[in-house]
Amino acid sequence: MTDVRRLVPRTDAVLAQPAVAEAARRLGRSLVKQAVVAAQGRARVGDIDPADVAATALAALPATPTALTPVVNATGVLLHTNLGRAPLSAAARAALDVAAGTCDVELDLATGGRGARGVAATDALLAAVPGAAAAHLLNNGAAAIAMVAAALAGGGREIVVARGELVEIGAGFRIPDLLTATGARLREVGTTNRVTPADYADAVTDATAFVLKVHPSNFVVTGFTRSCAVDELTGLGVPVVADIGSGLLAPHPLLPDEPDAATTLAQGAALVTASGDKLLGGPQAGLLLGGPGEGAGLVARIRRHPLARAMRVDKLTLAAFEATLRGPVPPTRAALDADPATLRARARAVLARLPGIDAAVVDSVSTVGGGGAPGVTLPSAAVSLPEPYAAALRAGRPAVLGRLEHGRCLLDLRAVPPSSDDTLVEAITRAPCRS
Template identity: 65%
Template sequence: MPRTDQVLADPRLREAAARLGPALVKRVVVAAQERCRAGELAPTDVADEAVAALPAGATTLRRVVNATGVLVHTNLGRAPLSAAAVEALRTAAGPTDVELDLVTARRGRRGRGTLEALAAEVPDAEAVHVVNNGAAALALVTRVLARDGGSVVIARGELVEIGDGFRIPELMESVGARLREVGTTNRVRLEDYAAAVDDDTAFVLKVHPSNFAVRGFTSSVPVADLVTLGPPVVADIGSGLLRPHPRLPDEPDAATALRGGADLVTASGDKLLGGPQCGLLLGRSALVERLRRDPFARALRVDKLTLAALEATLTGPVPPVPAALARDVAGLRARAEAVAAALPEHLGAVVVDSEAAVGGGGAPEVVLPSAAVSLPPAYAEPLRAGDPPVVGRLERGRLLLDLFAVDPDEDVVLVDAVGRAPGPA
């Protein structure tokens, strides 16, 4: 078996060490040597095997084709970024003027271009601020406004769990909130809020239960009525929709909440907005500035990469998520037929009607008509193990590759990945 230093001296591996890092390349070489030691590989083939096993990049994250039919898939990283946002990330990766005024050579407002772009998209907001995710936005509001023991009034039906076991009430209590729950699981009235509001009320919180829906004998109170109670009203809309969307009529948006009188709106930037993971704070100037200047805001600060990607999302071409929401089923069916026709006959690919979903804790009852390529279910695992992995969904005993969340430019990638997938054992 060749020595490690001899294998690492191979020019191909030296180049890879400079690109990927010596530790990663050495691990690949050692794995090839172990196969040689086990008699699975000839000594002369160790270097070639190591080169073949090198990853494409230094990260363990892998690009995935999202054929699940879930547009904003939490497990797949939520919103895919636009090409403009990706290019902005490349620019921001090096030294930038993120906090430097190049004219005066003095410290400038951090992320000023991003904040100006966000303010332009939500003119109903007097001021805006960005933190590192939606939960952080609500935590900052709670910590600052309810710091001195003030209570937060919230409907019982809005005490939601936001994923991975995290719950809104526990998040707020962890930063010192004292919650006053009103109403019942299915019904709350304005008089319930009024009975709970007193001199100790820090703010009234309106949370959109974005990942579930309760139907039947229900009632809730809109923001426009809550503002008559006196204390500040904070609306956590969740999904990052900045203005009404025709395909999502029941999904709350920032513009409508602010016009209804909300003092603050909190939202995520990596869902329906289609940007990077971040939290948005929109509303009254005095409140936003108070939040921005609080010491806790420093712990929630976004980096230059997020600022760059968010600005490009706001000012650049239509991001992938809003673009997907504009697709019609006829176009999706035509794409599915082209994909199925390009696949080998032995796969038995057929085109079927499908139903896609928004995902990401948004619009849980909205059904998005779509089209999918149907394959035998045994291909699910080989496709997930491919390069790139293709993730579909199993439904009615078939593997469906739904095209709703697949960018049209990825159709050729999908065809190639499926065509190369080994048959089931």
């Protein structure tokens, strides 16, 4: 009898097949060759027929050369940190395509000389926050705070901050560790639950660089509490720096207690820092806004600091950020503003396409997430499925991530764009767990 291993096609022969060669052109020869070798190994042990090596290799290949997998966010968390926070708008994605090639990021096409970097993006930010006198972008929110500390308090000057605002967020990241790593010293005031303007005033000395207000991120302190607004701290003779965290640029009716850039500057903050990939709905970036008066000078000082080069944003971020601000409403804002009645109607339409499946439409509660608007809930609607669907949907392509609640898998539609409803239906009907 013929040894089946002799029937396994040679690697070069498989790679020369048109469909495999096209995959190598699109994904890279190394990745495709790995899939071919793995398929040959399965054929040698009898798992597949030798004639199916090419087809098996092709079926194992990813859609793109990245290990990242598209995921439909049906968790009800608008800014899911594990899913990359804010999804980019179509305008931002189109801008990425332009920036991905050679472009005039630092070139003046009129003169042929070197041009200013990132001006269009910061101009878009200044247009969105008219009360700001200056703006600068860094590579994330932590970088914005770190640059302020390094430029204004590095070398041992003091930052006055309330004890209740020395927060820790995901992955063990702690604000006090970040600040002291820049060479600054912290002067903690108040208690974990209460701080007054007098506490700040008593702490300000000739060694004080600035007073810092920090967004509480993912927690809320309730009960016997007291905190200070920015306008209570502006007469202390030192700049007030406010980290508003979530990147809300202007007040939003659903988030009355969430600090926003426009209001914070109007209250007298010299500098405002925030993240670009949260409620603003753009790419990961650190926003630095300077208020009228000393704010513009402080932004210029920070921009000239040696570390600014290490924390600058790339051309992709500049393009996506500008397009987010100048383009149509980004997905995060659309999800935040979604009408609950419309969400229920969408859920009923999805349910109507799932005959024979133990599914139902239920009221749901969504959250902002991503360290923004802690404690705020948003009414929503979800499709309820048996619990085994959770794992099956996560394993699909694209993956669908829901949440488990009372023994059921809930697919909350607030963070799912209407254009993905068909994808959701297809994923549910393909899932290998019929009820």
